[in-house]
Amino acid sequence: GKKSNDPHASLRAAMEERAKDRKKRLVVSGLSVMNGRKLLQTANDLRLLIERGGRVDKLDSQPIWGEGVTMEDEDESDMDIVLQNLKKFEQKLRDTASRDEELGVDELDAGIRKCYTEGDGLENMNSVLRMRIASRLDRFVGQFIVPINEANCRGVSQSSIWGCMAAAVWARESSKKPFWPALVLGIIAPQDQREEWHSALTERNESRLPEKLKAQLLSGKRKAEQAIKRQSLGQADPQSFFLVEFLGTHEFIWVREADIVENFNPAEDPNKSDPPGTKKKRVSRSNLANILGSKTYANAIEEAQWALEEFEMQLQDIGGETEEPAEEDGHSEEGYSYTVLCQSDEEADGEDDDDDPSRESLDMDECNELLATNGLLDFSTTGRKKRAQILKQQKVDAEKKQKALKAKKVKADKAKKAKDAKLKEKEKKQEQRDLEKKRRKRMREREKALKGVQHQKKKMRLSDPAPGRRHLIVSKRERAEAIVDGYIKRTAKKGEYKTLSLGGGEEKWIPSVLIDSNNISGMALAFRAAAGLIPMPNPVTSGPGKKIVKPWETIKLQGKKTSDERCASLEKQIELLEKEIETVKAQKKKRSELLKEAKQAVVLMEE
Numbered sequence: 286g287k288k289s290n291d292p293h294a295s296l297r298a299a300m301e302e303r304a305k306d307r308k309k310r311l312v313v314s315g316l317s318v319m320n321g322r323k324l325l326q327t328a329n330d331l332r333l334l335i336e337r338g339g340r341v342d343k344l345d346s347q348p349i350w351g352e353g354v355t356m357e358d359e360d361e362s363d364m365d366i367v368l369q370n371l372k373k374f375e376q377k378l379r380d381t382a383s384r385d386e387e388l389g390v391d392e393l394d395a396g397i398r399k400c401y402t403e404g405d406g407l408e409n410m411n412s413v414l415r416m417r418i419a420s421r422l423d424r425f426v427g428q429f430i431v432p433i434n435e436a437n438c439r440g441v442s443q444s445s446i447w448g449c450m451a452a453a454v455w456a457r458e459s460s461k462k463p464f465w466p467a468l469v470l471g472i473i474a475p476q477d478q479r480e481e482w483h484s485a486l487t488e489r490n491e492s493r494l495p496e497k498l499k500a501q502l503l504s505g506k507r508k509a510e511q512a513i514k515r516q517s518l519g520q521a522d523p524q525s526f527f528l529v530e531f532l533g534t535h536e537f538i539w540v541r542e543a544d545i546v547e548n549f550n551p552a553e554d555p556n557k558s559d560p561p562g563t564k565k566k567r568v569s570r571s572n573l574a575n576i577l578g579s580k581t582y583a584n585a586i587e588e589a590q591w592a593l594e595e596f597e598m599q600l601q602d603i604g605g606e607t608e609e610p611a612e613e614d615g616h617s618e619e620g621y622s623y624t625v626l627c628q629s630d631e632e633a634d635g636e637d638d639d640d641d642p643s644r645e646s647l648d649m650d651e652c653n654e655l656l657a658t659n660g661l662l663d664f665s666t667t668g669r670k671k672r673a674q675i676l677k678q679q680k681v682d683a684e685k686k687q688k689a690l691k692a693k694k695v696k697a698d699k700a701k702k703a704k705d706a707k708l709k710e711k712e713k714k715q716e717q718r719d720l721e722k723k724r725r726k727r728m729r730e731r732e733k734a735l736k737g738v739q740h741q742k743k744k745m746r747l748s749d750p751a752p753g754r755r756h757l758i759v760s761k762r763e764r765a766e767a768i769v770d771g772y773i774k775r776t777a778k779k780g781e782y783k784t785l786s787l788g789g790g791e792e793k794w795i796p797s798v799l800i801d802s803n804n805i806s807g808m809a810l811a812f813r814a815a816a817g818l819i820p821m822p823n824p825v826t827s828g829p830g831k832k833i834v835k836p837w838e839t840i841k842l843q844g845k846k847t848s849d850e851r852c853a854s855l856e857k858q859i860e861l862l863e864k865e866i867e868t869v870k871a872q873k874k875k876r877s878e879l880l881k882e883a884k885q886a887v888v889l890m891e892e
Contacts, residue, residue: 307430310431313485314433317389320387324381331425335371341428360411366405366407374396377396393429441599443532444530444592446530452549453549454527456531456545456546457540465531465533467589470487472486472525477523478525512526526540526542527545532585532586549589549593836861837858837862840854
């Protein structure tokens with residue numbers, strides 16, 4: 286038909302479904318309030334939306350206002366009014382946060398909607414422009430409503446069905462029964478007291494009930510609805526009915542408003558005092574004492590306290606905290622529930638084990654299932670059976686995968702052991718070959734030594750001491766070194782260096798590189814040569830040493846010269862000598878200063 290041929294039919298259907306879901310989320314989250322940091326965060330995000338030209342996130346590729354956006358004059362003036370309204374609403378959010386006041390989610394949605402519907406001339410705004418602005422701002426508000434809706438729909442761990450509690454109360458089955466800590470999971474109120482979130486809460490928790498239990502509670506729900514109908518006709522007093530879950534025993538029942546004591550407080554037990562408006566039908570003292578002293582009753586009170594704390598944490602997630610949360614010793618209590626804290630250390634450690642190979646696959650499959658079902662899991666009997674089969678198959682697949690990984694690891698370990706054994710055998714053979722080579726070398730050296738022993742006896746080495754000599758000096762080389770060393774010591778002691786043959790002339794010369802400065806005599810010669818007391822060979826040519834000639838010594842005064850020439854030469858000599866004297870004085874002064882500084886440093890170090 287026409288519907289199947291329309292290419293945009295599925296898109297329109299998806300958009301209509303999305304609009305219904307958004308409206309439903311707004312109804313559920315409308316009564317929630319925001320305060321403190323949540324309001325400031327909303328104001329900051331609204332400021333960022335204005336600055337980015339209406340782009341809510343990366344899905345919006347083009348801005349709808351700001352620089353680079355062209356539109357007609359009338360549309361531009363309307364857009365300026367919308368932007369002014371958004372800025373005013375941003376300031377309103379900041380003022381509300383500064384006054385520590387609260388703002389409902391429905392008020393946030395209404396305020397954002399008024400920014401583009403109410404104002405000077407906005408009644409005649411272009412419909413296309415209005416739709417574009419509404420689409421962007423609806424997505425902006427939706428980003429706040431989705432996490433708030435999630436927190437509103439979140440159950441508490443103390444409920445056996447993970448029920449979404451409306452309140453913790455004292456409840457009883459009838460006037461002859463004692464009050465018991467309970468969670469309110471559903472509400473049926475008279476017409477004048479009925480609110481939209483009552484039915485949403487009831488339907489949500491009923492969908493989490495097992496099919497058999499849900500069928501058993503259906504008769505109680507019908508009786509409550511019939512009672513409400515009689516109340517509307519004036520045949521009974523107006524009162525509400527509540528679906529409660531008794532903690533400790535985890536039993537479910539629909540009860541009247543008269544059997545409810547609001548605001549659960551363990552310090553104010555209604556069993557120990559008659560609640561206002563109740564008749565004198567009381568439980569016998571012996572039965573009441575047995576109930577109040579039972580372990581189940583104590584556990585129920587403790588579970589109710591934990592449920593209230595968890596509910597308070599959900600409210601903080603919805604509205605935001607007014608102050609920064611203070612953590613002591615770097616630990617946070619987030620993620621802890623009553624069931625977790627009731628476990629032993631071994632059980633908690635077992636649950637925290639991250640080495641479970643099936644957990645990752647199960648989480649991924651559950652994510653895929655949530656995506657396929659638009660975030661709604663099938664909790665019916667058929668759905669639960671199908672889910673159990675899927676989990677069982679996933680567990681079997683995970684075990685197979687674990688066995689395959691274990692077999693692969695065993696195979697790799699065997700291969701590594703075989704490789705290590707082969708490498709060890711190779712190293713052992715190489716060690717044996719090296720030992721064999723050393724043994725053969727020692728044998729060759731021994732044979733060679735045996736063959737040449739007779740020849741060594743006949744031939745005397747030059748380094749051996751002469752017969753009849755003392756064995757104080759082993760060889761001729763050491764004897765020659767001792768003679769030279771003694772000669773240098775005597776020369777240094779007397780201060781006569783001409784006989785060392787270090788200068789030029791007809792005497793033989795010794796290059797300075799051959800003077801050994803490792804002993805005291807060599808160092809003494811080096812210091813005297815540096816001081817200019819010993820004429821050394823020319824360091825450039827390494828030839829027989831010419832004495833280093835000073836510049837004023839190169840000026841010749843002898844020979845055929847006139848009086849003026851001789852005077853000029855003498856003046857030049859005088860000038861060079863004066864310059865050398867100044868240089869020597871400066872160097873001497875510098876040495877004196879350095880010596881003084883060194884002495885002061887020594888004194889400071891000694892102190």
